[in-house]
Amino acid sequence: MKSFKTKLIALSLVSSLALVGCNSDSGSDKSKDTSSKDTKTSEQIVLKFAAQNDNTPATKALIDQFNKENKKYDVKWVEMTNDSAQMHDQLLNSLSSGSSEYDVMSLDVVWAGEFAGAGYLSPIDVNMQKDSLQKEDYNAGSMASGNYKGKQYTLPFFPDLGLLYFRKDIVSKEDAAKLESGDYTYDDLYAMAQKYTGKNNTNIGFAYQSKQYEGLTVNLTEFTNSYKDVTGGLEMMRKFATAKFTPKNILNYMEGETHTAFEQGKAVFARNWPYAFGRIKGKEDGVTVSVDNVGIAPLPNGGAVGGWLLSINKASKNAEGAWEFIKFAAGEEGQKIMSTQGGYLPGYNALLTNDEVKAANAMLGYTGFQNALKETIARPVSPDYSKVSDTIQVNAHKYLSSGTGLEDVAKKIEEATKAE
Structure with a gap:
């Protein structure tokens, strides 16, 4: 999730590392209006969809359909x-000027609160009710990410999520089943890390992200169960950070250090995004672990979501049409196109067991991954997310580094995440 990854891994394309939560691609620096040739008449209403580049055929196929x-x-x-x-x-420059140049917009999950709080998005609750759409039909973390002050502003475009990877050739079948069910705690994970470290030449029990950057906000979201227990989550992170089975430089770990530790056979457990599976399955440089020895499980409190959301510009002159497109794109037909033609994870839950979608997404064949998709959580939804995340990172890292000032750190983080 480096710096708000924009590229989500197309999981069926093992060499692709495109469009995950928050990476950047310097090869694309200007927006352009691209659309396929069609036979539409001039009487039709044109809807402008602002969305990132897609190196798969999926987005174009979605629009064409x-x-x-x-x-x-x-x-x-x-x-x-x-x-x-x-x-x-x-997008912000356009929206803040009151422009209607975009009708529908693709948003990083952490932008929704900011744009909704500024009054730039149209709530969709009435539309959902009119069309009998239930929030439970969609990825939970994605829906929570687009819910601001009790109103729903977005539907999922394609989600990303935090996962627990584990070594199937090391962990017992009984423990593996427990992990895959999601019915375990961080204390259970700690005990397993102690138990299995050293097996099959491993020397790391659990690798995860603790550097002072956005990844720390994500990991703390997971450890605290979306900040329901800030003190307990911080204490548990500190417990892992100081464990003998944890790398001494864990407070400098980002996604790269994490996937390296796991794919090179050093770590028994690792918290990371779906792209890490693509690296192993694709046998990227440096990978020594066989994909056959990799297990996938939900994180104890659920994995924080990354990915992208669909929203309506409040200034749009074609709000009715914008809703029709969002409903299609986030619904069963649209999400099936995105999944089968782009390898993206579906945000529409009914597709998680669809045979065509599973064939295009290797990870969907894993019981633990299916369960993880059902238990996603959201980072704080705030009109000033960058400031909130900075407060979390600075204070959490300070405590994790020193082990002191827990009460003060927890208070500051609680105040930041509850502020509106």
Whole structure:
């Protein structure tokens, strides 16, 4: 999730590391209006869809199918940069001016609270009720990420999520089943890390992200169960950080250090994003662990989501059409296109067991991964997310480094995450 990854791994393409939560791609620096040739008439209403570049056929196929199925609207894809920070600023500049140049927008999960809080997005609760759409039909963490002050502003475009990877050739079948069910705690994980470290030449029990950056906010979200128990979560992270089976430089670990430790056979357990599985399955340089020896499980409190959401510009002159497109793109047909043609994870839950979708996403064949997708959680939803995340990172890292000032650190983090 480096710096708000914009690229989510297309899991069926083992060499692809495209579009995960918050990475950047310098090869795309200008937005452009791209759309396929069609036979639409001039009487149709044009909808502008601002979304990042897609190196798979999925987004174009999604738009083409929507345009094919309706006669009233014609969606045009305004292809944005894959640099998350640039895309954020470009959208913000447009929205803050009151512009209606975009009708539908793809948003990083951490932008929804900011844009909703500023009054730039239209709530969709009434539309959902009118069309009998239930929040439970969609990825839970993605829905929570787009819910601000009790109102729903987004539907999932494609989710990403935190996972627990483990060595199936080391962990007992009984413990593996417990992990895959998700019915275990961080204390249980600690005990397993102690138990198995040293087996099959491993020397790390559990690798995860603790450097002072966005990844620390994500990991603390998971340890604290979305900040329901800040003190307990911090204490547990500190317990892992000081364990004998944990690398001494764990407070400098990001995703790269984590996947290296696991894929090179050093770690028994590792917390990371789905892209790490793609590296192992694709036998990337340095990978020594066989994919056959890799297990996947939910994290104890659920994995924090990354990925992207679909929203409606409040200034849009075509709000009705914007909703029709979002409903299609986030629904069963649209999500099936994104999953089968792009390898993206579906945000529409009914597709998790669809045979075509599972064939395009190798991880969906894992029971633990299926369970993880059902138990996702969200980072804080705030109109000033960057400030909130900075407060979490600075204070959490301070405590994890020193082991002192827990009460003060917990208080500051609690105040930051509850502020609106």
